[in-house]
Amino acid sequence: MAKRKVRKKKNTQRGKSFWVEIKRFIAIVCVLIVAIIGLSFLYLHYVPEEKAQKVVDGIVQKVPEIIESKAPNKLKTENLPTGAEIPVLKNGAKQQIIKHEGYTVSYNSDFKIPNWVAYELTREKVSNNKVKRHNKFIPDPEVKGATALNEDYTRTGYDRGHMVPAGDMKWSEKVMRETFYFSNICPQDRGLNSGVWNDLEMTIRVWAKEHKRIYIACGPVIEKDLKRLGKNRVGIPRMFYKVVCDPEKAQSIGFLFENRDYKQTSPRDLAVTVDRVEEVTGIDFFSQFPNEIEKEMEAKVDLKFWSFFR
Incomplete structure (x- = not known):
């Protein structure tokens, strides 16, 4: 108190x-x-x-x-430092921060999944589709300690769910490979992965074109009593989150998902404030923004600012 x-x-x-x-x-x-x-x-x-x-x-x-x-x-957000999309972990979870070319990840070796992944997506990157998707999931060579493996997911009913989507990283062969590191993967309900989660990923690529550049952070909600998966005891999240910010307009939006199939639900229906996501996750997002800008933009969601497919 x-x-x-x-x-x-x-x-x-x-x-x-x-x-x-x-x-x-x-x-x-x-x-x-x-x-x-x-x-x-x-x-x-x-x-x-x-x-x-x-x-x-x-x-x-x-x-x-x-x-x-x-x-x-x-009135000033254009002078944000490099890496302003990087969150700050405040929930006491174990982490190893790894900076890849396409994104940064806070890896949790206790659960073999990320605490968060964060990256900047620009109009130029989204418009560059020179690399095709591949499906070779491999351990992250930068990870220190235990990691998930393909056999942990075999016949479990869970997808190997990307946090940073492969679809956002078609601008480089190297960054495409990075998205298939297990440090970027979580056990995800198949209906969620191919449904509303995928819808939001596609929507965010549209936002990147509309707004020139956006900051994105997402991941599983880490809880101490998560169920485990496979020989390497990979944590199975009950919930996932995603936050998006337009740094030039100082507008943000958050999303919370249960790890289940939402059927025909629109991402719009799951929108929440970034403040709400911070409460649930114990993570501080966009902390490098001036205090008053951060406070105001994270306390509200302007749905008219963000366009949705449905």
Whole structure:
């Protein structure tokens, strides 16, 4: 309870400081407008017309630059650092972070499945379909410790479910192979894998084309009492999650799936806030965004911003 009060107090303080910053920004803009009007009046009345016009035009041209430099972080997301899609694990689960060319994975050697996978998907990558899918599932050479194997899935009724879809990685032979590492695979209900989960994967590729670039993180919900699969005792998730963010527009959306067949359900019907996904998973997403932007975009979902097939 004490932690909640402290967190609430911090969020309140952040909110207050943000609104102070907004008010300061508005005041600066007002002062600039008044200054421009005043200078324009003086020049137009006491300086030759041609020279006055040049000076006024120069000032007007610089106004956007001045406003941009004084704008609070609320208005800036284009300067995010490389790797801003990488989540932060806060649930105490075991992890080994592995950076592949196409994605980054937090691998859990206790359950032989990922805690999360994360990557950036761009319009250029989605439009590049030079590589065909292949189906050679192999252990991740970077994994330290135990790993799942093909025989763990044999005759179990579960699919070897991709977290990073092979369909997102057709732009390179190497990254296509990386998606078939077992560090990127989970036991997944066949109806889920080929149904609403696949529908969302296809939808996200459309979003990447529409929004130029998006950040994606997904994985299983790790719980201590997961059932096991095969000789290597691979964890069978009860739930999966996926979060997506448009970094330029500061819009995000989350999804939660039970590990079952949803039949004709649309991904739209399973949309939740990123805040909700964080509550369920114990993972902090998009933590490198300015605090106020992160707080606002993760607290809501604008379904009009995200287009769905159905």
